Amino acid sequence: MNRTAIKVSQVLKSASPLSTGNVSMPTTAFKVLCIGAGTGGISAASTLSKKLGINEVGIIEPSENHYQQPMWTLVGAGLKKFSDTETKMSEIMPERAKWIKEKAASIDPEKKLVVLSNGLTVSYEYLILAPGIELNFGGVEGLKDAIGKDGVASNYSPHYVESTFKFIKEFKGGNALFTMPASPIKCPGAPQKIAYLAEEMFRDQGVRKDTNVGYYTGIGKIFGIDKYADSMWNVAKKRGINVNLLHDLVKVDPTTKEATFKILGDGPNANTLVKQKYDFLHVTPPMKPYDFLKNSGLVNKGGFVDVNNETLQHTKYSNIYAIGDCNSAPTSKTAAAACVQANVVKTNLLNKIFNGISEPVIKYDGYTSCPLITGKNSVVLAEFSGYTGKPKETFFYNQGKESKFSYWLTADVLPQVYWKLLTTGQWPGPSSVRPILNPLNSN
Numbered sequence: 001m002n003r004t005a006i007k008v009s010q011v012l013k014s015a016s017p018l019s020t021g022n023v024s025m026p027t028t029a030f031k032v033l034c035i036g037a038g039t040g041g042i043s044a045a046s047t048l049s050k051k052l053g054i055n056e057v058g059i060i061e062p063s064e065n066h067y068q069q070p071m072w073t074l075v076g077a078g079l080k081k082f083s084d085t086e087t088k089m090s091e092i093m094p095e096r097a098k099w100i101k102e103k104a105a106s107i108d109p110e111k112k113l114v115v116l117s118n119g120l121t122v123s124y125e126y127l128i129l130a131p132g133i134e135l136n137f138g139g140v141e142g143l144k145d146a147i148g149k150d151g152v153a154s155n156y157s158p159h160y161v162e163s164t165f166k167f168i169k170e171f172k173g174g175n176a177l178f179t180m181p182a183s184p185i186k187c188p189g190a191p192q193k194i195a196y197l198a199e200e201m202f203r204d205q206g207v208r209k210d211t212n213v214g215y216y217t218g219i220g221k222i223f224g225i226d227k228y229a230d231s232m233w234n235v236a237k238k239r240g241i242n243v244n245l246l247h248d249l250v251k252v253d254p255t256t257k258e259a260t261f262k263i264l265g266d267g268p269n270a271n272t273l274v275k276q277k278y279d280f281l282h283v284t285p286p287m288k289p290y291d292f293l294k295n296s297g298l299v300n301k302g303g304f305v306d307v308n309n310e311t312l313q314h315t316k317y318s319n320i321y322a323i324g325d326c327n328s329a330p331t332s333k334t335a336a337a338a339c340v341q342a343n344v345v346k347t348n349l350l351n352k353i354f355n356g357i358s359e360p361v362i363k364y365d366g367y368t369s370c371p372l373i374t375g376k377n378s379v380v381l382a383e384f385s386g387y388t389g390k391p392k393e394t395f396f397y398n399q400g401k402e403s404k405f406s407y408w409l410t411a412d413v414l415p416q417v418y419w420k421l422l423t424t425g426q427w428p429g430p431s432s433v434r435p436i437l438n439p440l441n442s443n
């Protein structure tokens with residue numbers, strides 16, 4: 001664990017979980033209640049609890065650990081240790097907030113109540129939803145049995161990310177397949193980043209000439225934004241990676257070591273199934289919004305919390321906000337987006353609470369970012385607005401090109417920003433530094 005986390009833990013010793021073992025305990029009330037203390041939740045709750053005072057902010061979070069998930073791509077390639085990506089939740093819980101160490105089970109937005117998984121209720125004036133998105137390994141036939149064993153791994157789970165590195169190191173040649181589902185997922189660039197890193201490792205290990213590297217994606221593009229898609233096509237071509245669009249993984253058979261893909265779209269082969277043998281298989285599982293949100297009637301057709309794109313306020317309940325992977329904002333679901341969204345919500349909410357002004361002071365513009373790691377020393381640093389589809393680059397250089405500097409930022413600078421600034425609520429996103437780092441605004 002890094003030095004900052006230790007320092008923070010020393011300061012935050014008093015942040016203890018609320019005891020919920022006593023069923024006769026009365027409802028606890030909070031000015032602001034936050035569901036989830038991942039990237040978005042911790043960033044919002046840290047600032048709000050500092051400004052609002054002791055026990056005005058409640059945080060419902062069942063997990064013992066907080067993970068810096070973006071670094072799992074590098075863990076899967078053996079370039080970072082898993083232990084660098086996790087810390088005890090107790091060490092980053094804001095001192096002045098009350099940690100309710102339970103799962104949220106349902107929400108009654110009319111009564112302004114959240115029911116916990118132990119049956120107790122918590123009430124709120126304002127609610128911030130930030131539970132993320134659920135991994136659905138069961139959404140692919142056979143995957144639950146296959147994952148973590150015999151060459152099948154996934155960077156997306158803390159349980160299997162270290163298997164990725166193990167299986168790549170043990171790989172002796174054959175078919176190495178990398179998949180991306182058709183469902184919405186967090187960090188849509190991550191499924192292909194590990195393909196580039198593994199391809200480089202196969203070369204270093206001397207097995208590349210005996211290896212077919214295949215990338216199979218359920219969507220119809222290699223990347224959603226043209227500028228970066230062009231770069232990624234060039235990288236894939238240069239590196240001899242076979243890209244298969246509209247191929248959605250539907251089955252893994254660990255006994256025959258075969259992956260089955262359904263061809264999507266409306267082409268002549270649509271809906272047919274194709275099988276491919278694998279010797280190494282990196283799976284990005286399908287993902288889905290949490291059921292408790294759907295059951296609370298707060299979501300759109302796709303199951304994501306229905307928010308105003310600019311204010312991230314619920315379309316029906318103005319005292320409810322949703323940030324990060326759980327919401328309907330039409331942009332790529334990333335930590336970068338969650339953090340900027342958290343800044344919008346906390347800034348506007350504080351203005352509302354202290355000044356009584358409901359008009360937003362700042363609006364979310366769809367900003368998101370995905371460092372497309374293409375090797376152990378190169379990154380295409382995609383930064384864009386999912387709302388306009390246009391780049392929103394922080395630096396003056398062309399971030400669409402592979403760059404060592406972008407790798408250094410991704411592997412060495414961003415983790416520091418995450419632990420030191422984001423988890424303590426002090427990182428509003430790169431808009432604060434863009435005028436200095438990109439003064440002529442190359443975007």
Ligand SMILES: Cc1cc2nc3c(=O)[nH]c(=O)nc-3n(C[C@H](O)[C@H](O)[C@H](O)COP(=O)(O)OP(=O)(O)OC[C@H]3O[C@@H](n4cnc5c(N)ncnc54)[C@H](O)[C@@H]3O)c2cc1C
Binds near residue numbers: 062071130187371
């Ligand atoms: C392999 C990988 C690579 C990635 N790469 C990048 C990258 O390079 N750049 C980038 O910006 N992003 C990246 N991401 C995505 C990024 O990590 C997520 O988009 C981000 O963490 C979303 O933040 P969040 O707050 O919405 O959810 P999370 O950070 O996932 O946090 C959700 C929290 O809610 C809690 N929770 C869940 N259910 C409940 C419940 N019922 N009640 C209470 N709490 C609950 C969870 O325990 C968790 O702590 C990557 C992710 C992965 C897995």
